Amino acid sequence: MKEYAKVMIDIERQIEEGLIRGGQKLPSIRELSLHYSCSKSTIIRAYTELEKRHFIYSIPQSGYYAVLKKVQPEHGPDPSVIDFSSASPDADLFPYxxxxxxxxxxxxxxRSHLFTYGTPQGLPSLLNVLSKHLTSHQVFTSPDNIMITSGVQQALAILCTMPFPNGKSTVLIEQPSYHLIIQLLECHGIPVKGITRSESGIDLDELEHLFRTGDIKLFYTIPRFHNPLGTSYSEKTKKxxxxxxKRYDVYVVEDDxxxxxxxxxxxxxIFAYESSHVVYLKSYSKILFPGLRVGVAVLPPVLQETFSTYKRLSDIDSSxxxxxxxxxxxxxxxxxxxxxxxxxxxHNRMQKLNRALDAYNDTEDIHHARLTLGVHxxxxxxDRMHVPTLLNKxxxxxxxxxxxxxxxxxxxEQQQSLLKLSITKVSEDDIDEGISILFSEIKKMRR
Structure with a gap:
C-alpha cells in the first residue's frame, strides 16, 4: 500500500470513529509529515484524496477541516409504516x-456576496451555469432569460398574481393537478377553470375552445410525470x-x-417547440433536497420586467x-x-410497484396505470367505493x-375516484407487501 493511502485511511478512520469531530481543523501538512514520518507531498496527496471523497474540505489561507458526519434524526419515519403517500424525496438518497x-x-x-443584497434575477455565475445545464433538457436559452426563485412555488405565486400582456385574467389548470396551485388560486381569489386530464391525455379540441373563449391568461401544465397521475404527454400533444x-395568445406555464x-x-x-409563449419551470428539489429552495424560471422577454418587479417585492432576492x-x-x-x-x-422501485400491481390487481373495474419512469x-x-373508509382501513x-x-x-364536475401511489418514501422491500394489503382491503370492503 502506498504511503499516502495509509495516511488517508488512518485519518478517515479517526473521522468515522469521532476522534476527529466534524468542523474540526486538521493538523497542518508539516505537522502530519512529522507525525507520519513521510514527505509533505505524501500528506498533500492524502488530503487531496480525502477532499475528493468529501471527508474533509479546504479553506484557502486557513487549512483543512473535517466534514460533519451525517446524524440520524431522533424522530425519523416509522419503519413499520409502508408509506405510498409522500411526495417528499427519499432522505437516504440525498447528498448531505x-x-x-x-x-x-x-x-x-x-464571502463578499453574502453580506450584500443580490439581484432579483439571481447569481450571475449560476445563471451562466444553468443556461448550459438546461440544454440537456432541450431548453436552449440565454442567461438573460433565466430567473432564480425561492423554489418553483414562488414562481407559481408570482405568475398567477402578476398581470400578463394579453390582458386576460383566468388561470386554466389540468384536473387533477398539483394541489398547492389550487390552494394558491383560492387564497388570492384568482379566476380559475379546469380541463380534464386522464391517462390518455387531454382533449385538444376542448383546450382550443377554452383558449379561444375562456379569457385564459395562462395554462398551468405538468407535461412530464404529471402530479398526481404520473403520466406524460405525447410529443404530438406537446407540440x-x-x-x-401562440395562436390564441395564451401563456403556458410548464412545470418540469x-x-x-x-x-x-x-x-x-413544450418549451422546445414554442418558447415565445412558454414559461419553463425547473426544480432542483427532487435531485437535491426541498430545503435548498432554488427554482428556475425561463421567461419570454415580454414577461421579464413584470416578473422581476413582483419577485423583488416578494423577497428582494433568493438565497x-x-x-x-x-x-x-x-x-x-x-x-x-x-x-x-x-x-x-x-426506476427499480417503479418496476417493483408495476410487478406488484400486476400480481395483486385481479379486479375488472380497478385500473392501474403502468408507468416505468417518475415517482408515482x-x-x-x-365510483361506488368509499375512499375515506378504504384509507382508514x-x-x-x-x-x-x-x-x-x-x-x-x-x-x-368530472372528478374521478383515484388513489395516488408514490415510491419516494417506501423501501423496495416493502412495496410488494403494501400492494398486497391494499388489494386485500379492497376485496374485504366488497364482501
Missing amino acids: LDFQHCLNKAIDMY AIGELA YLADLESDTKSDP MLSQAALEIYIQNGMFERRKQKIKTSY THLVLP LSKKRVVVKEIEPSYLPLF
Whole structure:
C-alpha cells in the first residue's frame, strides 16, 4: 500500500470513529509529515484524496477541516409504516455531506456576496451555469432569460398574481393537478377553470375552445410525470399545446419538476417547440433536497420586467448561499453523479410497484396505470367505493395511501375516484407487501 493511502485511511478512520469531530481543523501538512514520518507531498496527496471523497474540505489561507458526519434524526419515519403517500424525496438518497462541502466552498468563494443584497434575477455565475445545464433538457436559452426563485412555488405565486400582456385574467389548470396551485388560486381569489386530464391525455379540441373563449391568461401544465397521475404527454400533444398557445395568445406555464428523471432523449418539453409563449419551470428539489429552495424560471422577454418587479417585492432576492452552493455542485460533476444514483433507485422501485400491481390487481373495474419512469402512478377506483373508509382501513394496517380529492377544484364536475401511489418514501422491500394489503382491503370492503 502506498504511503499516502495509509495516511488517508488512518485519518478517515479517526473521522468515522469521532476522534476527529466534524468542523474540526486538521493538523497542518508539516505537522502530519512529522507525525507520519513521510514527505509533505505524501500528506498533500492524502488530503487531496480525502477532499475528493468529501471527508474533509479546504479553506484557502486557513487549512483543512473535517466534514460533519451525517446524524440520524431522533424522530425519523416509522419503519413499520409502508408509506405510498409522500411526495417528499427519499432522505437516504440525498447528498448531505457532498452538499455541505459545497456550502463551505460557497461561503469561502462568495464571502463578499453574502453580506450584500443580490439581484432579483439571481447569481450571475449560476445563471451562466444553468443556461448550459438546461440544454440537456432541450431548453436552449440565454442567461438573460433565466430567473432564480425561492423554489418553483414562488414562481407559481408570482405568475398567477402578476398581470400578463394579453390582458386576460383566468388561470386554466389540468384536473387533477398539483394541489398547492389550487390552494394558491383560492387564497388570492384568482379566476380559475379546469380541463380534464386522464391517462390518455387531454382533449385538444376542448383546450382550443377554452383558449379561444375562456379569457385564459395562462395554462398551468405538468407535461412530464404529471402530479398526481404520473403520466406524460405525447410529443404530438406537446407540440399542439405550444401551437395553440401562440395562436390564441395564451401563456403556458410548464412545470418540469421531474425532468432529471427522464431517460428518453427524444422527450422534449413544450418549451422546445414554442418558447415565445412558454414559461419553463425547473426544480432542483427532487435531485437535491426541498430545503435548498432554488427554482428556475425561463421567461419570454415580454414577461421579464413584470416578473422581476413582483419577485423583488416578494423577497428582494433568493438565497445567495444556496445559489452559490448549487453552482459548485453542478460544476464539480456531483449533480450528475447523484442524479444517476437517484434515477436508478426510483426506476427499480417503479418496476417493483408495476410487478406488484400486476400480481395483486385481479379486479375488472380497478385500473392501474403502468408507468416505468417518475415517482408515482395512480389507481382508478369504482365510483361506488368509499375512499375515506378504504384509507382508514389501510391506516390501521400501517399502509398510508393518498386520495386525490385535494388535487381537484371543489366545483369541478368530472372528478374521478383515484388513489395516488408514490415510491419516494417506501423501501423496495416493502412495496410488494403494501400492494398486497391494499388489494386485500379492497376485496374485504366488497364482501
